[in-house]
Amino acid sequence: MTTLAKAMPTENEIRLNSRKQPFNLLRWFSLISMAVIGTAAVALGAVSSRFVITESVQRDALLTSQFVQAIATAEVEHVSIPNVRTMGELLDPRKDQDFPDVDPLARASARGEFLDHIEHLPDVILANIYAPDRMVIWSTNPALMGTTIHTDKDLEQAFALKTAVSTSYHTVDKTRKEQKFVVPPQFIFIENYIPLFDADGKTVMAMVEIYKEPQDLINRMERGLVLIWLATALGGGLIYLGLYWIVRRAATLLAQQQEQLITNETYVVLGEMSSAVAHSLRNPLATIRSSAELAQEFDDGAAHKNITDIIGQVDRMSMWVRELLQSLRPLNDEPEPVNLVAALHDSLMAYEQQIAKAKVTVEFKPDQTPMVLSEHGQLTQILNSLLANAMEAMETGGKLTIQIEPGDAQAVSVVVTDTGRGMSDEQQSMAFRPFFTTKQGGLGVGLVLVKRIMERFGGAVALDSREGEGTSVRLTFKRVP
Structure with a gap:
C-alpha cells in the first residue's frame, strides 16, 4: 500500500505537470x-x-x-x-x-x-x-x-x-x-x-x-454534384488555410511579444539588482585598489606579486561592473546616419596592437561606404565587442575577415568571420542569452548587448559557428533612405 501511494502522483504534482505544457493555440x-x-x-x-x-x-x-x-x-x-x-x-x-x-x-x-x-x-x-x-x-x-x-x-x-x-x-x-x-x-x-x-x-x-x-x-x-463537392472542398480548404495563416501569425506575434515581455521584465529586474550591487561594490573596490597601490609603492618584497594580483582582480571586477551597467541601461538614443566603413576602421585601429600581438591577419577590403541607421558610440561598442570575441577565440593566431554585403536597397550587412575555436550547436542556441559565456572569467553580456543595439535601430544579428573551424557573425543594418 505504501509503495502504491508513493507511485501515485499527488494533486500538486499533477498541477505542476499541467503547468509545464502551455496551451498550444495553433494546434488546438x-x-x-x-x-x-x-x-x-x-x-x-x-x-x-x-x-x-x-x-x-x-x-x-x-x-x-x-x-x-x-x-x-x-x-x-x-x-x-x-x-x-x-x-x-x-x-x-x-x-x-x-x-x-x-x-x-x-x-x-x-x-x-x-x-x-x-x-x-x-x-x-x-x-x-x-x-x-x-x-x-x-x-x-x-x-x-x-x-x-x-x-x-x-x-x-x-x-x-x-x-x-x-x-x-x-x-x-x-x-x-x-x-x-x-x-x-x-x-x-x-x-x-x-x-x-x-x-x-x-x-x-x-x-x-x-x-x-x-x-x-x-x-x-453527376457533373453538377462533382462541381458542388469540388467547390465545397476548395472553399473549405481556402477558408481553413486563410484562418490557419492568420492564427499562426497571431500565435507567432503573441509568442514574440511574450518573449519580449519576459526579456524586458528580466532586464528591469536585473537592472535594478545590478545597479544596487554595482553601486555597493564601486566604493569598496576603489578603496581596495587605492590601498593596494599604496602598499605596492612601499613594498618591493615577496608580497609585491600578490599586491599586483589584487589590483588586477579589482580591475577585472570593475570592468564587470561597467559592462553589467552598460548592458542593462535603457537604449533610448535616436538613430542617426553612420558611416559603416569608418566605424569598422576605427574599431580595427583600436585593436591594432592586440591583433598584432595575437598574430592575426585581417582581410578587409571594402568597395563601398554605405551609410546606415545607428548611433556612432553604440555601433563602435558592438564592433569592439565582436573584435574582442574574435581575438579571444584565436589565441594562437588566425585570420579575421570582414565583408560588406550590399543586400538590397533597404539593407546592408557586415559579416565578421574568424578562424578560432568555434562553438557547438548547444552553445550557439545559448549565445544571445544573458550571462551565458564560453570565456573563462567572462560576464556573458557582450552578444546580448549587440543583439539589443541592433534590434533597437531596426537591424538584426545572426551567428553561425562550427566547432574547431570558426565563427561568423552577420550584422544587418537599415540603409539611410
Whole structure:
C-alpha cells in the first residue's frame, strides 16, 4: 500500500505537470477549425447536392406532366367522337359499352394513338395507366395489366390532391407490385404520376404513371454534384488555410511579444539588482585598489606579486561592473546616419596592437561606404565587442575577415568571420542569452548587448559557428533612405 501511494502522483504534482505544457493555440485551432469547417463543408455539400437532385427531378417531372397532358389534348382534338371531351374518358376499355352510339374502332384508334406516344416517350422504362379504382388498365409491361394497386402512397396522393406527384429512386422497391420493369434501371430513375381530368377539370378520369431514367439529366446531375463537392472542398480548404495563416501569425506575434515581455521584465529586474550591487561594490573596490597601490609603492618584497594580483582582480571586477551597467541601461538614443566603413576602421585601429600581438591577419577590403541607421558610440561598442570575441577565440593566431554585403536597397550587412575555436550547436542556441559565456572569467553580456543595439535601430544579428573551424557573425543594418 505504501509503495502504491508513493507511485501515485499527488494533486500538486499533477498541477505542476499541467503547468509545464502551455496551451498550444495553433494546434488546438487547427484541430477544432478543421473539424468545424469540415463538418460545415460536408453539410453544405449535402444540402446543395440534395437541392440540385430535387430541383432537377421536379423540373423533369413538370416537363413530363406538361408534355403528357399536351399530347392528350392534341389527340382529342384530332378525333371527332360525340360526347367525348378529354383523353381521360377514352382510356378505360371497360367503359366502351357506355357509349353505344360511338364506334368502338374510333375509340380504340384514338386511345391507341395516345398510348403509342406514351410508350415511345424518351427514357421511359415503364408506363402504367390507372383507372379511378386503382386498376392498371394499360401498361408497357403486359404482366401488370388488370392488377389493382392499393398500397402505393404516391398514387393515392396523386388521386387525392389531383396534382402531379414525382419521386426519385436509386434502387427498385421489390415490395411494390407496380415496379415490374422489363429493363431494370441502372442508376437513378424517376416516378411521375400525371392525372388526366374530365372536361370540368374536377374529376380524375385516369392516372398516368411513368418511370423514366433520363441519362442526359443524370449525367448533368453527376457533373453538377462533382462541381458542388469540388467547390465545397476548395472553399473549405481556402477558408481553413486563410484562418490557419492568420492564427499562426497571431500565435507567432503573441509568442514574440511574450518573449519580449519576459526579456524586458528580466532586464528591469536585473537592472535594478545590478545597479544596487554595482553601486555597493564601486566604493569598496576603489578603496581596495587605492590601498593596494599604496602598499605596492612601499613594498618591493615577496608580497609585491600578490599586491599586483589584487589590483588586477579589482580591475577585472570593475570592468564587470561597467559592462553589467552598460548592458542593462535603457537604449533610448535616436538613430542617426553612420558611416559603416569608418566605424569598422576605427574599431580595427583600436585593436591594432592586440591583433598584432595575437598574430592575426585581417582581410578587409571594402568597395563601398554605405551609410546606415545607428548611433556612432553604440555601433563602435558592438564592433569592439565582436573584435574582442574574435581575438579571444584565436589565441594562437588566425585570420579575421570582414565583408560588406550590399543586400538590397533597404539593407546592408557586415559579416565578421574568424578562424578560432568555434562553438557547438548547444552553445550557439545559448549565445544571445544573458550571462551565458564560453570565456573563462567572462560576464556573458557582450552578444546580448549587440543583439539589443541592433534590434533597437531596426537591424538584426545572426551567428553561425562550427566547432574547431570558426565563427561568423552577420550584422544587418537599415540603409539611410
